[in-house]
Amino acid sequence: MRHHNSRDAMLFSLPFLVVYALFLVAPIFYGIYLSFFDWNVLSGKTFIGFRNFVDAFHDEKFLSSLLHTCQFVLLSTPATIIVGFLMALAVVAPFRMGKTAETVFFLPYIFSITVVGTLWSWIFQKNFGILNQVLVALGIPGVGWLTDPSVAMHSIVIATVWWTAGFNMILFSAGMKQIPEEVYESARLDGAGRLTILTKITIPLLRDTTILVLILQIIASFKVFGQSYVMTGGGPYGSTRVLVQYIYETGFSYFKMGYASAMSVILFLIILVISVVQFAVARDEK
Amino acid sequence: MRRKHFGEIALALVVVIWLAPVLWLAVTSLKTEKDVIVDHPAIFTTLPTVANYIYAFSRTGIARWLLNSTIVSVVTTVLTVAIDAMIAFAIARIRFRGSKALFIFVLAGMMVPFEALIIQLYLQFNAMGLINSLAAVILPRLAMPIGVFILVQFFKGIPAALEEAAYIDGAGRWRVFWSVILPLGKAAIVTVTILSFINAWNDFLWPLVAVSDTAKYTITVGIANFQGTHGTEYSLIMAGALVASAPQIALFLGFRDQIVKGIAMTGIKG
Numbered sequence: 001m002r003h004h005n006s007r008d009a010m011l012f013s014l015p016f017l018v019v020y021a022l023f024l025v026a027p028i029f030y031g032i033y034l035s036f037f038d039w040n041v042l043s044g045k046t047f048i049g050f051r052n053f054v055d056a057f058h059d060e061k062f063l064s065s066l067l068h069t070c071q072f073v074l075l076s077t078p079a080t081i082i083v084g085f086l087m088a089l090a091v092v093a094p095f096r097m098g099k100t101a102e103t104v105f106f107l108p109y110i111f112s113i114t115v116v117g118t119l120w121s122w123i124f125q126k127n128f129g130i131l132n133q134v135l136v137a138l139g140i141p142g143v144g145w146l147t148d149p150s151v152a153m154h155s156i157v158i159a160t161v162w163w164t165a166g167f168n169m170i171l172f173s174a175g176m177k178q179i180p181e182e183v184y185e186s187a188r189l190d191g192a193g194r195l196t197i198l199t200k201i202t203i204p205l206l207r208d209t210t211i212l213v214l215i216l217q218i219i220a221s222f223k224v225f226g227q228s229y230v231m232t233g234g235g236p237y238g239s240t241r242v243l244v245q246y247i248y249e250t251g252f253s254y255f256k257m258g259y260a261s262a263m264s265v266i267l268f269l270i271i272l273v274i275s276v277v278q279f280a281v282a283r284d285e286k
Numbered sequence: 287m288r289r290k291h292f293g294e295i296a297l298a299l300v301v302v303i304w305l306a307p308v309l310w311l312a313v314t315s316l317k318t319e320k321d322v323i324v325d326h327p328a329i330f331t332t333l334p335t336v337a338n339y340i341y342a343f344s345r346t347g348i349a350r351w352l353l354n355s356t357i358v359s360v361v362t363t364v365l366t367v368a369i370d371a372m373i374a375f376a377i378a379r380i381r382f383r384g385s386k387a388l389f390i391f392v393l394a395g396m397m398v399p400f401e402a403l404i405i406q407l408y409l410q411f412n413a414m415g416l417i418n419s420l421a422a423v424i425l426p427r428l429a430m431p432i433g434v435f436i437l438v439q440f441f442k443g444i445p446a447a448l449e450e451a452a453y454i455d456g457a458g459r460w461r462v463f464w465s466v467i468l469p470l471g472k473a474a475i476v477t478v479t480i481l482s483f484i485n486a487w488n489d490f491l492w493p494l495v496a497v498s499d500t501a502k503y504t505i506t507v508g509i510a511n512f513q514g515t516h517g518t519e520y521s522l523i524m525a526g527a528l529v530a531s532a533p534q535i536a537l538f539l540g541f542r543d544q545i546v547k548g549i550a551m552t553g554i555k556g
Binding site: 004008009010012016020022023026027034090093095101102106110118120121128130137162170171173202223229244252257261267271272275 | 406527
């Protein structure tokens with residue numbers, strides 16, 4: 001009855017593999033191929049070797065986009081992780097409203113980025129936004145949340161923390177629930193205080209979860225696009241233009257497909273390296 | 287005891303702060319334009335109005351965009367679950383050479399940032415003559431490696447006895463897949479369905495690239511565009527944003543535990 005295992009496995013895998021090959025595998029190789037060409041939609045394709053890559057590292061806009069992306073990664077990663085961790089501590093603690101808190105903390109994550117972006121654009125609005133209204137009422141001058149180049153990226157990070165910290169909370173609280181109660185009990189019997197339990201038990205035992213959250217967060221942050229696209233359009237003065245947005249503009253506003261592909265390859269490599277590091281770390285654990 | 291009370295109060299405060307933006311979204315959407323662009327705005331409007339919602343549905347493309355998003359999300363979800371479940375069945379329940387390699391090949395897809403593929407995908411769909419169509423929005427999202435991962439883990443845990451019995455009764459492969467594995471794998475199917483739907487509904491960058499005709503916008507692209515065309519009409523924009531989120535809010539309230547479990551299980555980030 002099981003003579004046709006290979007054939008059946010192939011048939012069941014085929015629909016997935018066709019889609020996968022056409023829209024994931026093929027674009028990877030097509031992108032690498034395109035990255036070696038100078039190709040405006042108007043002109044023909046010209047092979048130029050590694051020129052696009054060399055050009056990228058002399059292109060001020062590319063470098064500043066890369067810098068802003070790194071800035072976003074460095075600001076948002078610790079913030080979302082710490083907030084997510086504190087949320088997890090709160091929801092696993094025996095508080096009466098723990099379940100409500102978990103729901104509320106996670107809620108923003110289900111919204112799309114354009115909804116989050118438009119909502120926070122309104123909250124951050126300089127003259128009539130609620131945040132500045134509150135500040136002014138307290139006698140503090142309003143802030144150009146999205147209009148001041150030195151502040152805008154931080155505002156985007158605030159909106160991002162609100163949007164995604166609940167996601168990290170879920171991962172952390174799942175990890176916390178796996179720590180056996182006996183571990184805590186014996187620590188308490190030994191007279192350990194709350195802080196000792198937190199630093200000597202909870203945090204070390206959550207190491208794997210923390211590494212997972214960290215890697216996911218870094219990868220997600222490198223791919224940032226919607227926040228700045230909706231909230232600032234990359235401004236003011238390009239201060240929040242990130243890598244994906246520059247790729248998007250290069251391709252669809254300037255029609256430089258070869259150059260945009262080369263930058264996509266660079267983004268791909270950055271994320272690949274982070275993924276490989278994750279893989280290596282995960283393997284070391286075992 | 288006092289410490290416990292302090293904790294409760296602090297947590298309640300944070301919960302209120304976290305919920306405040308959503309409340310502000312709802313409250314703004316019920317105000318008139320005149321009540322929004324003012325100094326010292328009232329927290330709660332005394333004269334709530336649904337005019338913004340009526341305007342949004344009658345004078346903007348929002349109804350159309352909702353329809354587009356519904357089509358895209360439903361079709362994407364049904365097809366994703368189907369093809370993911372089929373390959374997961376092959377990997378988890380059929381013994382064949384190369385099954386492990388196939389699984390690794392599929393999982394490797396999780397490392398590929400979709401954002402790095404938009405240029406090539408655009409050119410591919412343009413060459414296929416499918417750009418600016420809902421099909422273009424749907425197709426690249428169908429093969430969802432994380433869905434395969436969830437389903438394979440779950441299918442592997444199903445006891446072999448039932449499957450064996452079905453084979454002995456003369457059932458074919460398809461029959462076993464359809465009447466044994468799928469019903470027993472319902473929990474995982476539900477998780478993948480919800481994740482796929484939310485991903486499809488919230489997708490932004492690819493629909494932005496794939497579609498240029500406003501009548502073909504999905505709701506995420508439409509809402510982003512709203513800001514451009516309605517500038518400072520914040521009450522209208524907020525009404526649109528809330529309408530755009532209605533399906534996820536409903537899904538979240540109905541399937542909160544499955545969503546949370548799905549995320550805890552896989553750690554996917556949309």
